[in-house]
Amino acid sequence: GAVVSQHPSRVICKSGTSVKIECRSLDFQATTMFWYRQFPKKSLMLMATSNEGSKATYEQGVEKDKFLINHASLTLSTLTVTSAHPEDSSFYICSARDPITSVGYTFGSGTRLTVV
Amino acid sequence: AQSVSQHNHHVILSEAASLELGCNYSYGGTVNLFWYVQYPGQHLQLLLKYFSGDPLVKGIKGFEAEFIKSKFSFNLRKPSVQWSDTAEYFCAVTPTGAAGNKLTFGGGTRVLVKP
Numbered sequence: 001g002a003v004v005s006q007h008p009s010r011v012i013c014k015s016g017t018s019v020k021i022e023c024r025s026l027d028f029q030a031t032t033m034f035w036y037r038q039f040p041k042k043s044l045m046l047m048a049t050s051n052e053g054s055k056a057t058y059e060q061g062v063e064k065d066k067f068l069i070n071h072a073s074l075t076l077s078t079l080t081v082t083s084a085h086p087e088d089s090s091f092y093i094c095s096a097r098d099p100i101t102s103v104g105y106t107f108g109s110g111t112r113l114t115v116v
Numbered sequence: 117a118q119s120v121s122q123h124n125h126h127v128i129l130s131e132a133a134s135l136e137l138g139c140n141y142s143y144g145g146t147v148n149l150f151w152y153v154q155y156p157g158q159h160l161q162l163l164l165k166y167f168s169g170d171p172l173v174k175g176i177k178g179f180e181a182e183f184i185k186s187k188f189s190f191n192l193r194k195p196s197v198q199w200s201d202t203a204e205y206f207c208a209v210t211p212t213g214a215a216g217n218k219l220t221f222g223g224g225t226r227v228l229v230k231p
Contacts, residue, residue, distance in 0.1 A: 032217060043206060043223045044160075093160070095219070104150070105219055109159040 002028050004096050006108030013084055013115055021079045021111045023094030029074035030096035035067075038091040038110070047092075050077040084115040118143035120209050122222035130230050131199055137192040137225050139181075139207035149190040150208040150219070151181055160206070166190065167212075177201070199231045 003026040013019045023033055031052045036044040048069050049057040056069035066088075068080040081088050092111045098104035123138035141147060151163040164175025171183040181192045190207060207222040 034217075034219065041226070043221045046218060046220070049217060097217075104148075104162065104165055106162075107152075107160040 002026075002096070002098050002100060002106045004030075004033075004094060004106050004108040006094055006111055008111060009109060010112045011114070013113070015085055015115055016083055018080055018082045019084055019113060021081075021092055021094075021113075023077045023079070023096075023108050025075045025096050028096075028099040030077075030099075031074060032097060033071060033077040034095045034105075035069060035077075035079050036093045036095065038093060044093060047079075050094075052077075081113065084113070086115045089113055089115045118147065118209050118211060118218075118220050120207050120220050120222035122205075122207055122225050124225045125223065126226050126228070128228045128230065129197060132196050133229075135192075135194045135197045135201070135227065137205055137207075137227070139190045139192065139222055140188050141190065141207075141209045142188065143209065143211060146212045147209045148212055149181075149183060150210075151175065151179070151190070151192050152206045152208060152221075153203045154206065154224075155203045163192070163205075197227075197229050199229050201227060202229045203227060 005024045007022045033050040035047045038044045047062045050069045050071040052071045058064045071077040095105045095107040098106050119142045121140045149166040152160045153163050163179050164173050166173045166183045174180045179194050183190050204224050204226045206224045208219050210219045
């Protein structure tokens with residue numbers, strides 16, 4: 001089936017630095033990708049919808065200058081956490097529409113970000 | 117906007133017991149419904165989905181769910197659980213049609229199966 005590859009799986013960074021997370025669709029094109037954040041013992045919260053060739057659509061309460069999303073190609077979307085702080089530590093997950101069903105979704109394996 | 121509610125936050129049961137996890141959604145139109153599972157340390161995996169047709173949906177690993185439109189529910193069931201079913205389970209919904217891009221998750225239910 002359709003696979004979404006997310007990298008890195010874990011990253012530790014210092015406060016004030018920026019971290020880039022990549023999300024790639026393997027063997028299929030994804031014009032739209034989604035970025036979620038999962039807090040410990042909590043559900044997934046949609047942060048933004050990444051649109052190939054155009055600006056991302058952010059959910060209410062998500063700082064677009066803090067979480068920069070770039071979707072420069074049909075197979076790659078990136079999320080950059082800028083000037084990271086400890087409260088940004090979380091599990092970030094990307095997903096794409098399943099190209100086979102065109103209605104379902106396939107998820108990346110997630111990135112555990114720890115800001116120290 | 118749609119919303120999803122999962123009634124149980126934590127469920128503890130013994131092997132061979134039956135499992136039923138509640139899920140209710142709120143949305144004025146037609147929806148697609150999903151159950152995802154997240155095993156410890158792993159990513160989300162699709163258990164089953166409902167798009168249309170037979171409201172009783174069978175998924176992987178012996179799970180099934182029933183869509184009851186009148187109750188806005190999509191409860192997940194498994195007749196006999198195993199220790200390996202220990203995981204967190206998420207119900208999710210998205211509107212059908214062009215507006216159906218956003219997948220909204222319930223709060224999740226953490227299931228612990230004791231051997």
